[in-house]
Every structure is written in C-alpha cells, then in structure tokens.
Amino acid sequence: MNILVVGSGIAGLTAALHADEAGHAVTLVTKGALGDGSTGLAQGGVAGIYGPDDSAQQHAADTMGAGAGLSDPAAVDVLVAEGAERIAELIARGVGFDRTAEGALQLGREAAHRHARIVHAGGDATGAAISTVLIAAVRGTAITVIEHALLTELVVAEGAVRGIRLLRGTENDELHADAVILATGGAGHLYAHTTNPAGTTGDGIAAALRAGAAVADLEFVQFHPTILASGPAFLISEAVRGEGATLLDDSGRRFTFDSHPDGELAPRDVVSRAIARQASAQGRPVGLDARMLGAETLAARFPTIDRVTRERGFDWSREPIPVTPAAHYLMGGIVTDLDGRTTIPGLFAVGEVARTGVHGANRLASNSLLEGAVFGARAAAALTLPWRLAPAPTRAATERHRVEDRGPVAPTFSRAALQQLMWDEVGLLRTDDGLAHALATVRKWAASASKPTTTTAHEDANLLLLAEATAAAASDRTVSVGAHHRVDAGAPADAAPPRTRSSILETV
Template identity: 50%
Template sequence: MTAMDAGGRPVIVGGGIAGLLTALHLAPEPAMLVTAGALGEEGSTALAQGGLAASLGADDSPDLHLADTLAAGDGLGERQAAHLVTAAAPDALATLSRFGVRFDRARDGRLCLGLEAAHGRRRIVHAGGDGTGREIVRALVDAVRRTPGIAVLEHAEARRLVLRDGEVHGVLVACEGGAAVLSTRRVVIATGGIGGLFADSTNPASCWGQGLMLAARAGAALADLEFIQFHPTALDGPGRPMPLVSEAVRGEGAVLVDETGARFMADIPGGDLAPRDVVARAVAAHLGAGHRVFLDATHSLGPAFPKRFPAITRACRALGVDPSREPIPVRPAAHYHMGGIAVDGEGRSTVQGLWACGEAACTGLHGANRLASNSLIEAAVFARAVARSVSSETVGPARPCGDARLPHRADPDAVRPAVSRALGVVRQGGEMQAALAGFRSLAVRDDAAALALMIAVAACRRRESRGAHFRTDFPHRTVFARHSSLTLGEALVAAGAIADGAPAEIVGV
C-alpha cells in the first residue's frame, strides 16, 4: 500500500464530460483526475450520438424547454433543477464551444437545431452528425491536457472512499503499481451510469455503477434508483455495447415498423416520437408477441442517411444492413439512469467532502423519465456548479488510514442475467423478489450485487407505474409523487424483509 498526497487538490473520479468539465472549471485551482482507462477512452460520453438540448431558436425559450422537461419527468421532475439547467443551457453550449467543441452549423454560422421525442421545438445541437459525444471528449481531453494544474492518473480504478469521522479523507485506488490512497478532503464522483449491469445496453460493460457504490459504501444516500431509461432503438445485433440508433433518426422522419411493414406505433399518442418509455414498452411488447422491429428511414432520408448519420451507418453496415435502402433492426436496451447519488443544487452528497456530477448524480432534473438530450447538457451545467462549490469549501489536511486494503473486485457478470430479467423494461413484483434473494447472498462482498440489490429494493418499494418504471402488478400511477431514497444499510435490511415475503414499503402514496 502506498500513499499519494493529492496536495489538498480535489480528486475527480471519471473522465467523461462531467469529470473533464469539472476539472476545467476548477482551473486555475489544481485538481487530480482519475480514470479507469486511458483518458477519453473509458465511459459512455464518447458513445453519445444524441446532442445537447438548449433553447436557441427564435420560437423557443428556457420556459418552453422547462415545460417539456417537467412533462417528461412524469410528476417527479424537480422544478428548481430543471430551471437551472434550461436557463443555463445556452451559456453551457457557448462554454463547450470555447473549449473547442465543433458543433454542427449552417452556412450562415448558426447552430443547426434538431428535433427529438417529447420536445416541442427544434432545440437539439449536434456535433459531427451523430458523433456528438466523440467530439466533446476530443475537445475536452485536449483542453485538460493543455491546462496546467490538472494532474491525470490513468488506468486507476477507485475502489473505496477513505473516511474519518464520517468525512472524506481519501480515495483508495487500484493501479498498475498495486494499491494507493489518494489523500484529499474533496472528491467528485463523475463515473457515469449503470447500463453495464444489463445484458442489452448501450453503455460499456465496465460502466455498471462503480461510482454509486463508492458513495453507498461510504454511507451516502442514493435516490430514485428504480428509474432506468431503456432506449427503444438500439441496433439489434451481437455487438456489446449495443450501437445506438439515435432518436434523431426518428426526429428526421424515420418510422418504426415490423416485419410486415406495419407501423405499430401509429395509434399511440405521439406516435414514433412519443416519450422514450412509451416507445420502449411498445417495442418490447411487439417483440414479445413474436414480431421483429425495424426503424425505416428509407423514405425520409434514403441516400442522405450516411451523411447525416455516419456512425450509425458504419454500425449498420458492419451488421450487413444498408440503412439508406433497408430498415434497421432495433430493440430496447438499458441506456440511462435517472437515479444516482442524491445531491443538492451544488452537487453535494449526504457525505461531507463528497460531490457527484453527471449521470452518477441524481439532481432531480430528469424525474421518472429523462427528456432526450438533457443528459449531456445537465453534466455541462452542473460541472460549473460543482466546481464552484468544491472551490468554496475550506478544508484542513487529509489524514487517511495507512492500513486500507483493496476490497474484492466486483463481478457484474454474476448478476447481469437476473438484473436483465427482473429489472428490465417491464417488471413484476414476484420476479424482483426472487432476484433479491440472489443479490443478497453476494452483496456483502460484491459491489455490483450490492447495487443490483439497492435498485431491486427501490423498484419493489415503488408499487406503481411511473415514467420508466413499469410494473405489470401495479400498472397505474398513484396520485401523489414521491422520490425514493436509500442507503446501503437500509437496502440490506429491506431486502431481507422483502425476500422473506413481507410487503414492501409503498413509495409514491
């Protein structure tokens, strides 16, 4: 075991848009950025095809963006967080441009604005067509490399937070030289989502919620864990992570059809551009009835498809599909987590010295169902707020323990089948209860199982259907909305009661 003094610098865990921007906004204050792989090559940001939502059109306003965001949240969206993000979104885009992100522009220099589901206006800004995430990572990594004071520790996996008297004093990491403790009183978790817990996911398998478990093992509260968004149109093939067929394709007129050519979404309110949870359940139901599902852009885009969506075109052609001439096979896949580490408007968790930003955080913005393209812009807006909060924190020297040992490395493979079966697009109480028994036997020593257990407990407790959480045994929404909150200790106690047949606490009434 070695100790690495961070010199009073905040430590940021995660190298996606949230972590990179937090480090840049902290400058000129020094910071340490820790990433499990090479900088820019881990995480989900680079895979993002969708864009960033901001009210930039002459017919748009932050208030209209706010209204669409709250409507998508299905009663659980927090107005204060939504107002902060929608009001600050245009400036956040300008900041990204200053850091070198090359957004798509028309010939007159104005940003191109796209349309996605549940947006009342064209307000989606892209970069490189469907390569927005890749372009953001390129620009921000370059900016970080050029910024004095940002130290980057690559190929280092954060395993535990080191606490003294309930406050953060360091981060225990596994790195090439073995184990090390980074001494610090300020930690920002920016590790992304939990899609890697599922067999079908658009996230890398390595993104299974490590950051959430860093917080949970430290005693932090997690919120709204049951709300997991399944993207309805992942490319239906053997590749993992599953390539995403962006919602922007439907925004450009593509339609969902089955093997007979029937448009099975035609009679559903909103049609092919209904909210994601609605479309995902419709696609899953059609697949469950024995059909295949395709996204047909041959009439709306045709030969223009490869230029507008080059990354999707490459993924389709690798599967032997030409999207300009034939429909694209699709199916739902775990995509985004609305839940996460419970934080306030500055990104502070319930543990002193710990902040969270990006998908790992639950700000309340997304409620029960994220509005398309609100995730990257949330990370961009909150990175500034988190950096400001971290900078304002007056702390003394860190005093980490010298005898900390690396915990067992998590094994998401062990819980992935049960998570996929019990916590998918459509859920049922009995299946979740059965899965809990398996998670309980592993949760004490395995972080992936512990997180699966926490999600299952939250889903069992929410005895209603709301947003992305749909239960066949409780198919209706209750009158009053309420957020869920869990610590790991609470979840372990509740899991025992639920697995033994006791009725779950009702959330939302």
C-alpha cells in the first residue's frame, strides 16, 4: 500500500517506521523540519514500567482517575497492556533511558501516579532523546520525507480519504495514497499562553472537520500547572514536583492542599486551577520551591531546566521560582477506534490529534508519549485490515449553536486577539456568558475571513474553525468535569473564582 503519514512526532514517526517495516511504501510529510514538534520538547517521560508493588491495572486506574471517569476503559487497557513493549522497542532502537547504578531503568513518579513507573532520558530531555533516535531510524529507511509542507486539505473521493493537499512555500501540491495517517499534534496556539511550539495550530483536526470526520471532547484542554513565569513560555516538568518540590504562596504556605488531599501531586487540572486562584488573589505568580533537592541533584536530574532557569536569572537551588499555568495538551480530537481508524475510510489519526478515549477529561502525566508510541504502532498494523468505522460522538463539535453575544463589540481579527479571547473565556475557568461571547466573536471573525492563500492565513483559518468548535463543545457541557471547569454551573469545591477574568500572566 501507498501510505501518507502527516506529522513527525513520536506518533507519526512510530507509525511510519512500522508501516515501512510491514512493507508499505511510506511518505512522511511534516510542517517544519523533522524534530520541530512537541515530542522533542517533552521533559516528562514515558509511563509503563512497573515495580514490584505496581501493575498495569494500577496504571489503568490512575489513568481513569485523572480522566475524571470519562476515559474509555478499552482504550486505557490497550495503552497499559502494550506500553512495556513500546518502551522496549524504543530501547532497542537506541533510546538511552536513565538507569540506576545497578543498571536497572530508573523510575520516576509524577502527579496523580500512585507509584514511580515513568522512564526518562537525559533527566528532563526524554522527548529530545526519543525524537533523535526515531528520526535517525526514519532516515535509515526507504521512507520518503517531505519537510516544510503545510497540510491544507484532505482529498476525499467516493467517501474515502485518498490523499492530501499541501502548501509548500508558495506552491500548492497534491499527494495521493491508499491511506492517510494524521499525526499533526494539538492546537496549543488557540491560547495566548502555551507550552506548544509555534506550529501547533490544529491543522490536522481542522482538515478532518472540513472533510466531515467526527471529532469529540475539544472542550477538554489541559493546562500545565508550572510554566516559568519569566520570559517565553518554558515548562517546568511535573517530575520536579514528583521528586518533592512544593508550591508556595507569598507567605510560604503550601496552598494546593486547600484544593486536594494530594497537594502538589493532584491531577493537573486541579493544581492549575489552584495556582490560578492563588496567583490572582496575591497579584503575582506563586513559587515552586525545589530547594530541598539541592543544587547537585537539580543539575543532574533536570539539566535543561537548571540551565534555562539560571539563564533567566534564577538560582532554584536557593530560591523558589515563579510559575503559572499555560495551555499544554488537547485531550479531544478526531474520533478513532482502538486502531486509529476514524469515521472516514482511509483516514487514521494517532497521537494528540486523535481522540482515542484514553485521556477522558484530563490526561495523566507521561501518558502522551506512551499513547503516541502505542497507537502509532497499532494504526500501522491495521492498514490492511477491513475498515471498521469508529463510533461517532453523541453531538458534533461544529453544531451551530444559537447564541446571544453578551460581551463587548468584537475587535478586528488578529491571531493575538483570538488567542486572548480563548484564554479569557475558554480557558481554565469558564462561564456561560464568557463562552457565548467567545462563540459569537469567533463567528463574526470567521464570517469576514477571506480564502487563505499563505501559510499564516491557513493557520489562522484552522484556529478560527477550532476555536468555534471548542467554544461550542464547552458551551454544550454545562457541568464541570476534569479540565473543563464551569464556575457558574455546579463547579466542585476547588472552583472559587479568581478576582478578575483577565489572564493570570498579566501580573507577571
């Protein structure tokens, strides 16, 4: 078969390698250069190696718990059952995961995990290590690689996806294939503050929406709790808290226990909201205190974080560093079955672009790289199997909600204006009025948009489409669950609203 893989993170690279090894002719298309996406930036590790008191069943339970009960049990079972095999595959390909003095894999713990079951490489450079090895493996095969090519549309013929349209510089191109595997990542640049690299503008999800594929759970956007609140967004790995670092308010109090008995190791959505509320109350970012770990341990265990924090003027071995949340990961996406098949024959989706059902309402730390490896391999294995349609969501993400705009007059469209609107109204803390205002504003902008011809214009069109779908999905879900938090609709106890609606980062 002639296979197109779009995207070059862990999911796309794994799918491409497995498809090539199965004898298919594979072309891999990527928006930037190989290695430019989110995988290479991942500081966290890969969950799935279990000690004597741990098990796949406990990992599944932690995944379901973090997902607020909305994870698909069958998808979670696949993830944990095949995780160890995928980690072993990465080791066999050459990923040098960190080991103890005795030579065993060194296991770390992160928030909402009850055990240490996460492997890292280079301390806090796991994604870079994996990306480097997988890219080298792809370069050593017959896989054709096309870099710096933006996906603009899916080619649909007789009800099936049979190729893609690309923009390469100023030239449009069309590639045909027997099947397309989307691995284009998320849409972090819907928001004013994100950990995602610049290219994450939801291109794959938007193309799938335009082609008629089902999407679901776009309202579930994960905000990472700890981004360095100084300079460009830089993530401080959850593993730092897993090693014992604490979150402090201005008085030095560990305030996260007010929201959850697990404190700093509560699920990400809870910790992010606790930080947002505390930062708003005190008018400045909260502090992440890692002093108890000592300078030597911090430098050895977290070399990238240690270097960047010092470059920005902080000595985190002597003082707490300021942190704040930022948009990090999209739990929803293109609906798939357990083999990556979507609701359109010929179209697969893997990694963050897909809604496999694993993450439910909130992703468990270090399950994203694992999901990419597991489901990337499964999609490649399913290429020659009979097509089985994935289940459609209960409601379409693009449903045309009738809304009354109760906010101020919409400003002229710009990407920055869209990102700030989404941050304010469709971010950590949501209200009915805010969602209605966001939806009405986005629709006004979309109605006046011209046909895109440049890369930037295509990205803007994709962001507008996803902003409407995300705001509509958030408006549909009138109760709070996981990362979707409605402060005006029966929110749980941890949801005391901030003093103002404006961005917490405005105080940085």
